[in-house]
Amino acid sequence: MRLTLGPLQYFWPRERVLAFYREATTWPLDVIYLGETVCSKRRELATRDWIALAHELADTGREVVLCSLALLEAESELASLRRLVDNGRCRVEANDLSAVQLLRERGLRFVGGPSLNVYNHQALRLLCEDGLDRLVLGVEHGQAVIEEFRASGLPLPELEIPVWGRLPLSYSARCFTARALDLAKDDCGFRCIDYPDGLPLASRDGQPFLTVNGIQVQTAGHCDLGPELGELSAAGIALARIYPQAEGTAEIVARFHSAIDTGIAPARHGEENGYWYGTAGMELVEPAQSSMPR
Amino acid sequence: MHLVCPAGSPPALVTAIDHGADAVYVGFRDQTNARAFPGLNFTEADLRSGIAYAHARGKQVYVALNTYPGPSRFGDWQAAVDRAAALGVDAIICADMGVLDYASRHHPGLARHLSVQGSATTHAALRYYRERFGIARAVLPRVLSIQQVERLCEQDVVPIEVFAFGSLCIMVEGRCQLSSYVTGASPNRHGVCSPAKFVRWEEGPGGQRSVRLNDRLIDRFEPDEPAGYPTVCKGRYDVGGEVFHALEEPTSLNTLELLPRLAAAGVVALKIEGRQRGQAYVSSVTRTWRAAIDRLAARPDGWQPDPQWQRELSRHAEGHQTTLGPYHRSWH
Numbered sequence: 264m265r266l267t268l269g270p271l272q273y274f275w276p277r278e279r280v281l282a283f284y285r286e287a288t289t290w291p292l293d294v295i296y297l298g299e300t301v302c303s304k305r306r307e308l309a310t311r312d313w314i315a316l317a318h319e320l321a322d323t324g325r326e327v328v329l330c331s332l333a334l335l336e337a338e339s340e341l342a343s344l345r346r347l348v349d350n351g352r353c354r355v356e357a358n359d360l361s362a363v364q365l366l367r368e369r370g371l372r373f374v375g376g377p378s379l380n381v382y383n384h385q386a387l388r389l390l391c392e393d394g395l396d397r398l399v400l401g402v403e404h405g406q407a408v409i410e411e412f413r414a415s416g417l418p419l420p421e422l423e424i425p426v427w428g429r430l431p432l433s434y435s436a437r438c439f440t441a442r443a444l445d446l447a448k449d450d451c452g453f454r455c456i457d458y459p460d461g462l463p464l465a466s467r468d469g470q471p472f473l474t475v476n477g478i479q480v481q482t483a484g485h486c487d488l489g490p491e492l493g494e495l496s497a498a499g500i501a502l503a504r505i506y507p508q509a510e511g512t513a514e515i516v517a518r519f520h521s522a523i524d525t526g527i528a529p530a531r532h533g534e535e536n537g538y539w540y541g542t543a544g545m546e547l548v549e550p551a552q553s554s555m556p557r
Numbered sequence: 558m559h560l561v562c563p564a565g566s567p568p569a570l571v572t573a574i575d576h577g578a579d580a581v582y583v584g585f586r587d588q589t590n591a592r593a594f595p596g597l598n599f600t601e602a603d604l605r606s607g608i609a610y611a612h613a614r615g616k617q618v619y620v621a622l623n624t625y626p627g628p629s630r631f632g633d634w635q636a637a638v639d640r641a642a643a644l645g646v647d648a649i650i651c652a653d654m655g656v657l658d659y660a661s662r663h664h665p666g667l668a669r670h671l672s673v674q675g676s677a678t679t680h681a682a683l684r685y686y687r688e689r690f691g692i693a694r695a696v697l698p699r700v701l702s703i704q705q706v707e708r709l710c711e712q713d714v715v716p717i718e719v720f721a722f723g724s725l726c727i728m729v730e731g732r733c734q735l736s737s738y739v740t741g742a743s744p745n746r747h748g749v750c751s752p753a754k755f756v757r758w759e760e761g762p763g764g765q766r767s768v769r770l771n772d773r774l775i776d777r778f779e780p781d782e783p784a785g786y787p788t789v790c791k792g793r794y795d796v797g798g799e800v801f802h803a804l805e806e807p808t809s810l811n812t813l814e815l816l817p818r819l820a821a822a823g824v825v826a827l828k829i830e831g832r833q834r835g836q837a838y839v840s841s842v843t844r845t846w847r848a849a850i851d852r853l854a855a856r857p858d859g860w861q862p863d864p865q866w867q868r869e870l871s872r873h874a875e876g877h878q879t880t881l882g883p884y885h886r887s888w889h
Contacts, residue, residue, distance in 0.1 A: 334729055335679050336705055344681075361681035364688075378732055380676070380745065382625035385655025389689065403737045403746070411628035432738050433728040433790075436700035436883040439804060443796045448889035464803055465795045466774040473735075475796060475803065480728075482738065543741040543771060544734065 264496050264523050265293035266516065267423060269506040270300045270330040270356075272431065272476060274455035277307040283507065284316060288323050290513060291520040294502065295320055298330035298347065300358055300376075302438070302477045303340045305455065310343040314350045321353055329353045331362040333378040334434045334478065356399065367393040375420075377401050378431065382408070384415035397421040399504065402430045402486075405539040409498045421501040426488040427515050427533065428506025429461070429474050429481040430544065439475040459509035482544065487533020490550075492522055494539075558820050558827060558850055561619070561718065562843045565597040565832035570607045570618075572839045577847025580617035582650060583607065584748075584832065588630075589637045590621040591674060592832040593748030604644055617647035621832075623672035624748045625653045635659050642667045648693065651675075652731055652745075657690035671695040673720070674731035674745065680712040687715050694718055696828060698730045703815055703884045707822040716825040721812050722842060723830020724875050725882050727790045727805035735789035740771045751788040785876060811870050811879035813846075813862045816853055838873045845869045 268287055271280065287295060297320070298313045299305055308316065313329065321327040329347050332340060341361060348355055348365045357363045358376035366373045375398040381387050387398065398420050400408075412419055440462055441451040461474035461481060471483035488495060488503070495503065503523070505515055515532075522529045537546035562578035564570035573581045584590030586598040599607065604620070611618045620641040626634040634656050641649050642664040649667060651657045652674035660669055671677055671686050673696040686692045696718045697706065710717050728735070736750045737743030744750045755771040764780035768787040775792035778784040785791060785807035794803045810830070812819065819827065827850070829842055845866045853860050871879055882888050 333732070334700065335682075336701055338708065341679055341681060359679075359682060360677065360685045361679040364681040364685040367685075380625055380653070380731060382653060382746065383628045383631050383655050385631060385658060386625075386653060389654050389658055403734050403743055408627055415628050430734075430738075433733040433735055435728045435804075436702075437727060437805070437889050441889075443799075443803060447887060449886055462796060467777055467793060467795060467800060468774045469795070470774070472773065472794065480735065480804070537741070541741070544738040545773070546741075 264492070264500065265502045266291065266520055266523060267294040267502050267504045268292050268296060268516070269425065269428065269504045270296045270298055271507045272301055272429075272479065272481070273459055273461060273509070274302070274305045274307065274453065274477070275459055276456060279459075280308055281316070283512075284320060286513065288320060288325070290516045292325065292516060294326040294328060296328045296330050296356055296504075298356075300330050300333050301479045302455070303332060303337070303343065304451070304453065305477070307456070310346050314347065314353075317350070317353045327353050328356050328374055330356040330376060331358045333358040333376070333431070335359060335361050336436065357395075363390065363393055363395075370394065372396050375399060377425070378434070384412050384417050387412065387419070388417050391418070391420055395420055397423060397502070399423040399425075402432065403538055403544065405541050406494065406498055407541050409500070413499065419499075422499065423502035423504055424488070424495060424500050425486060425506060426492070426495070426503040426519060428485055428508065429483070430486050430538075431479055431481055432473070432544075433480045435478050435480075438478050439480065440477050443475060482535060484534030484545065485532070486535050486538070486544075487531055488536055488539055489519060489522060489529040489533070490531050491536065491539055492519075492528050558824060560843070560846050560850055561826050561828045562839060563723075563829055563832040563834065564607070564839070565592065565594075565834070567599065567603045567607055569832075569836055569839045571610060572836045573843050574611055574614055574616050576840045576843040578616060578843050580619055580647065580826070581607075581611065582619040582621050582828075582832070584621045585637055585640070587633070587637070588624055588746075588748045589626075589634055591623050591672075591744055591748045592621075593624070594833055597833060601640060601644065604646075608645060619648045619650050619670065620646045621650045621672065622656060623650050623652045623674045625674075625745045626656065627746065631655060638664065650696070654689070657686070657692070661690045665691075668693040670718070671715075672731075673698050676729055676731040678729070680709060680714050683709070683712075683714040694825065696720070699726055699810060700729050700883050702886055702889075703818055706824070706884070707818070710822040710824060717823070718826035718828055719812070719819060719824050720810060721827035721829060721846060722870060723809055725805065725808060725810040725880065733790075739773050739789055751786070756787055783876065806878075807876035808878045808880050809874035809876075810882045811867075811874065812881060812884055813849060813866060813870065815881065815884055816849055816862070817857065817860050820853060834873075841869055842873055
């Protein structure tokens with residue numbers, strides 16, 4: 264199994280982003296995904312900067328993939344998407360069908376991102392005809408759908424699944440960070456930059472629940488499929504994705520790398536894994552506990 | 558501009574047609590549609606009589622098949638497409654690429670509308686669905702501003718339908734996993750959002766009520782406070798030490814004042830949300846929009862929304878309040 268770094272979902276200052284990716288080139292990663300997937304107003308790095316960074320990282324010999332926005336609304340966002348698609352070197356992760364369309368019009372191979380809706384083998388077959396050769400499974404998919412994909416008998420592309428991080432749950436026209444700060448979206452002051460891990464949202468009894476990240480809502484807890492790595496491998500998952508976070512990403516990468524290297528699954532560090540087991544995503548299923556006592 | 562109204566039951570279909578709908582949209586009694594609620598929707602026999610009723614009056618019936626089947630259930634959606642075609646519906650409303658592909662190959666003569674759940678927000682995405690599946694119409698997600706809707710209509714990729722009135726999904730439809738995250742039941746896969754079997758109300762000693770979804774506290778209400786249904790996006794939460802409707806308050810979309818602009822943009826159909834709502838809602842909302850559309854057609858100059866129409870619509874709105882929602886920049 265190969266280890267990948269998913270796109271940075273938060274808005275960090277330019278220098279911090281560049282330093283992060285400089286450091287990431289020293290980590291045991293097979294693929295680095297980068298680019299702005301959440302909000303086109305985040306321009307510490309403009310599209311051309313992301314492309315330049317991607318090409319620079321690709322020079323180190325690693326596979327680098329440029330990720331597209333999950334939600335496009337404006338013509339200017341389509342123009343940025345065109346620049347991304349025409350970058351001339353790195354593959355693109357298509358996070359909506361606008362990206363798929365531009366890629367297929369150019370006959371380019373691409374990675375299907377987690378915000379594409381691919382729920383069955385027929386949708387997957389159509390996207391493979393369009394040029395998809397790797398699919399990052401949507402967040403609500405787990406073991407069962409992969410088995411069903413295999414049972415369909417159709418040839419499958421490479422499959423990738425997030426194994427660590429706060430999962431993206433939804434997107435909106437509204438900016439929830441601006442709303443929380445009582446700002447208009449058009450005059451948001453780019454305040455996401457003050458929240459390098461997003462803005463925590465708790466239920467009224469004080470339980471951490473969600474994370475507000477601009478127009479995106481994420482889980483509060485971290486999805487952790489470390490202890491499930493053996494099952495992932497058995498299911499034929501080719502790539503395991505780690506989402507960047509403000510602190511400790513290097514240690515997480517090291518932990519997963521060592522687990523893949525030695526074949527010894529790491530202890531549980533995260534709070535959630537429900538989607539893998541086909542239940543509510545916020546739940547934590549401990550397989551040992553759920554099996555019948557002998 | 559066609560008025561497309563919700564029918565969660567055979568009586569609602571008749572009510573919608575009688576009060577001025579040009580088309581009604583319905584679902585089968587299973588998870589093939591995004592309002593798979595107990596007691597709602599149509600058996601095959603119901604639909605056969607509903608279609609006869611509508612067609613006899615020159616009106617149309619669309620069937621929503623707008624959830625996403627997993628591989629093992631794909632056959633059920635194929636069968637539903639076959640059933641809709643055999644019954645002679647005027648269009649099917651689909652989101653899943655596999656379902657659209659199946660319908661386009663097996664029933665090329667049956668009009669295919671792209672569901673709001675298909676999340677197409679650009680002309681590139683619309684081109685994809687048109688070129689791949691020959692869609693005859695697309696329903697836009699409730700994320701675009703009126704200016705963006707106008708620009709999309711100018712591109713003229715496919716005829717456009719937009720939401721005019723009803724409960725407001727704050728998230729891009731088809732790409733929201735909040736219900737799935739909390740309950741495991743998702744709009745995309747199961748046709749339900751925050752289903753009732755996970756809802757638990759608790760009353761405190763002072764009459765304060767708490768509502769939980771799969772044990773997760775969604776909101777608390779004082780005895781005199783109106784309490785809405787606990788969808789995850791409409792709860793009150795603590796962000797930065799302040800408790801408020803951090804995602805969206807209970808409110809309904811109402812685009813009535815934009816009607817002339819939507820018509821001028823070339824929007825071909827207006828959709829009313831609410832297959833889960835009762836007949837009082839269907840009759841009143843349908844009648845109001847019919848009157849507004851007819852008056853615009855008859856006297857376009859100086860058209861203004863009648864205050865009586867707005868009062869009528871507000872009565873049926875969630876939390877009795879309405880918003881222009883994403884159509885208006887200040888909402889964002």
